[in-house]
Amino acid sequence: MDFSDIKAAHTRIKPMIKRTPIVSSKRLNQWLSGNLAAGNQHEVFFKAECLQTTGAFKLRGASNFIAKLLESGENPRQFVANSSGNHAQAVAYAARKFGVPATIYAADTISPIKAAATQSYGAELKTFAKRTLADAAVAEASQADGVVWIPPFNHPDIIAGQGTAALEAIEELESVDAVFAPCGGGGLVSGSLVTTRALAPKAQVIGAEPLAANDAAESLRQGTIQYLTDTPKTLADGAATPSVGEHTFPFLQQLDGFYEVSEQQICYWTQWLHHLLKLHIEPTCCMTMSAVAQWLSNQTRPQRVLVILSGGNISSQSMQTIHATDYLAQPPSLIE
Incomplete structure (x- = not known):
């Protein structure tokens, strides 16, 4: 997979x-520019x-996978997918657009709002006690004739x-100096890496994941793919994957940096991005701002930073947890 595939995908899914x-x-730019000389600012x-x-x-x-498959002349009778929520909704929506039934396999911990949306798009939802059980069930279901498995991240x-x-x-x-993206299975940050290397080759590409679900960081330290042994307890449910994949891991190894973010920092940045941007943003992508702040603290010249805000589907239960402590009394800075 290279940049030509991304350009083709963009044309295909427009x-x-x-x-x-x-x-x-x-x-936010003012607050995060405290380490620069007067008159200079970082831009995020x-x-x-x-x-x-x-x-x-x-x-x-999901749209690129399905559209490319149908372009090749395949005629699936059903799509199946395993997901903690956002991929589930994407497959459900895209499959309905193309007139193909979809079944989603997920852990019981799937966000209620994501589960409801998945079903509203017309997909059947099957839940299991653990993510590993859902993964095993979708693998078995995909063996039936005419059934195509759409993986959440591990496919070119x-x-x-x-x-x-x-x-x-x-x-x-x-122009950008750095691109930041959250990492669950690694699909988003991998695609961002390939794009950035082609369009802004001097820019750094940096990933972030929850410390409570740090299989990617452990994989990078060990040099081989590491697996979580149980469903992690993190507000960043979109990054709660048990492991990265054989297609994404080689891209992760090419990243210029990778940060592990505590649950407290996830809550902190979720509150502040909601307040500053006036957008409803998931904890999974808000956590990336912790990595941005840490990275900027080591920069002595103004930087143009791109952050991919990956999603905005949050359950009321997660919102209650996020706002259990008021972090808005402490404005963002480069000192954490």
Whole structure:
């Protein structure tokens, strides 16, 4: 998979997705520029995939997978997928657009709002006590004739679709010094890496994941794919995957940096991005701002930073947990 696949994916899925806006906050830029000489400022730009149809970037990968498959002349009778929520909604929505039934396999911990949306798009939802059981069930279901499994991240066509978000953003911004994205299974940050290397080769590409679900960081430290032994307890449910994949891991190994973020920092940045950007944004992508702040603290020249806001589907239970402590009394800075 290379940048030509991402360009082809972008052309293929244009009729099915929104070109989401880029937003920023002058106040946030001021607060995060405390390490620069007077008159200089960092600029942080946010690609608002929370405003994408189905509320997340995942529609890009699912749409590219299905559209490319049908272009090849295949005629599946059913799609199946395993997901903690956003991929589930994306597959349900895209499958309905193409007139193919879909069944989604998920852990019982799936966000209620994501489960309801998945079913509202017409997919059947089957839940299991653990994510590993859901993964095993979808693998078995995919063996039936005419059934096609759409993986959440571990496929070149999925990665290519996800890379179109960074493509749109970098083309619009024209120049960036760094691109940040959250990492669950690694599809988004992998696609962002390929796009950035092609369009802004001098820019760094950096990932972030919850410390409570740090299989990717452990994999990078060990040099081999590591697996979580149980369903992690993290507010960043979109990054609660048990492992990265054999297609995404080689891209993760090429990243310029990778950060593990505590649950407290996830809550902190979710509150502040909601307040500053006036957008409903998932904890999974809000956590990436912790990585941005840590990275900027080591920069002595003004930086143009792109952050992929991956989604905006949050349950009321998660919102209650996020706001159990008021973090808005402590404005963002480069000292955490």
